[in-house]
Amino acid sequence: MSIQALADSLGLSTSTVSRALNGYADVSAKTRARVEAAASAMNYQPHPMAHRLATGKTGAIALLTSMRGGNYLEASFTALVSGVAEVLRAQKLFTMSVGIPTGDDEISELERFLSARLVDGIILTRTRTHDPRVALLQARGMPFVTYGRTMDNAPHAWVDTDNVGAFEQATSQLIALGHRRIALINGMPNMAFAVLRQQGFEQALHKAGIALDTCPVHYTELNGASGAHVMERLLSAVPRPSAVLCAIDGLALGAYQSIKKAGLLVGSDISVMGYGNTEAGEFADPPLASMDHAIAENGRHLAQTLLQVMGGADPASLNLLEKPKLLMRASAGKSISN
Amino acid sequence: MSIQALADSLGLSTSTVSRALNGYADVSAKTRARVEAAASAMNYQPHPMAHRLATGKTGAIALLTSMRGGNYLEASFTALVSGVAEVLRAQKLFTMSVGIPTGDDEISELERFLSARLVDGIILTRTRTHDPRVALLQARGMPFVTYGRTMDNAPHAWVDTDNVGAFEQATSQLIALGHRRIALINGMPNMAFAVLRQQGFEQALHKAGIALDTCPVHYTELNGASGAHVMERLLSAVPRPSAVLCAIDGLALGAYQSIKKAGLLVGSDISVMGYGNTEAGEFADPPLASMDHAIAENGRHLAQTLLQVMGGADPASLNLLEKPKLLMRASAGKSISN
């Protein structure tokens, strides 16, 4: 069913049919109605490849993730995609997730993907302090939003959670419980979120007059094994910290294991907090104190922002900071050193 | 940089250039070398939209997932995608994940996606006993492989883990530990994997001469809250089961919570086994006995199978059954009723 066949069956030219279907003004109401009726009766749909060649649009957007070994971020990933897809589906746009492997050929892989022109816009996740992917997207003129800020890139559209505020609040909460030696198990320092969470951590310590060098910060990969490994080292320190703040729940659950193995009790001997409010943390023993950041909502905001960018809005002005919510649970208790 | 410009600069026709670049035999070695040199010198790349209109191919495949509320399956999802993408990237194909929301408009959404012709082939995950999506793909003539078998659909290409064998082995193992009252917390019975796992469960009971009606089976959603809820009911049964087999790790971790809340010890008072070998299970207390099914390897096999289907092989003959590996850990111990 081509537009040609449809036009023939109506005794019209293809151009009239095309304009009637695409909402042009210079077509009589009567003709438009006739065309639309015939189109839906014959179930006409423009050939997508031809449509794309003519318009340059694909009708799809990509959510870019960096692919590497298993880490805990994926648990929340589905919720993010759901939020994005929900908004974009209403605009008849498809949402597709594409994993670009991290490593030396990351940029060339991304270039290859952009050149393939499979999508009209991009949502970039897991931003880094200086992110060459952002620079590439800007150079190519591809509409995009990032999930998470960057620090040294030219201004662009982004949606982020208030990492600084969240970790300042969490740290202050631990201080209010009497903790003075608090450790931070953080993500790698090239990740933007890690830098910001540490800022919040240090601000809270500073306000409370606690010396930074009594509160160790460790940078590590985001998985349980790393959490366990770092926690082991923290336990052998003298004096050891009475509370541990983790960049994500997965790290905290790994830390649980080392604490228990040492014969200590989580929540009384040592307090632990995570971030992300995963179900694994909720069902852990004891339930893990964490921070919830409404991830599906973030997805919806990302989609709305991307639509604005694709519509021609100035990306530099499109920035959204979301407040996470602190969830105190049994893993975070009073300091026993008081 | 169009093929026209490239041809002009060489004093050749566009068709000769096209054939030289696309590896046709009827072009002189000398001409081909000249064309290739000029193409890479001028960094020529065919316009993707035009290329697609002419060939009908997109250079991408989609991995289809069903989108619904948070469940534990996603944790392993990244590993699957990595395996798929690794193989397809070597063929210069892009791998994109697309979530189709489950519900009444699932089929019409899938139809819309197929009509958009964004991909050349599809990997369909989470198959159901009778799967209308499979029927649709067959009707449309879209090359595809499923991850998991179906039971009432026409023959098609699939890769699956040996669910029957895995759960028969796991159940037998529990029986060998002295358990006689074993419960199964299963997925919903419209899911193919759930039916097959139950088959393995029942075969083992049958071989051991244990009456099925002493071993309850519960069907539920695949998340921790459901596991906790079902476990609560199991604990109030008289007599209560001494071992619980769960369709996935996430259910098992939910069950942990209810068992602990009842003041019982996992692994001694009640044995628990999961499936999937997730990190959350590995780091749980006690470590969760589970089954590992080499998910990245499954991804590679799915990709290889899809390539064969796209190459014209008979889908009905492309079936692969993978053996999972039983991982006994502290959560599964001897029955105390012995």
Place this chain on the structure above:
DNA sequence: CTGTTAGCGCGTTCAT
């Protein structure tokens, strides 16, 4: 071996 021609199916000026 190479060039000429046609067509893929649209959207979009430019006449009328």
Place this chain on the structure above:
DNA sequence: ATGAACGCGCTAACAG
């Protein structure tokens, strides 16, 4: 308000 004609950039059938 409508139709004719052209262009998007490429591949493929045909001719020589």
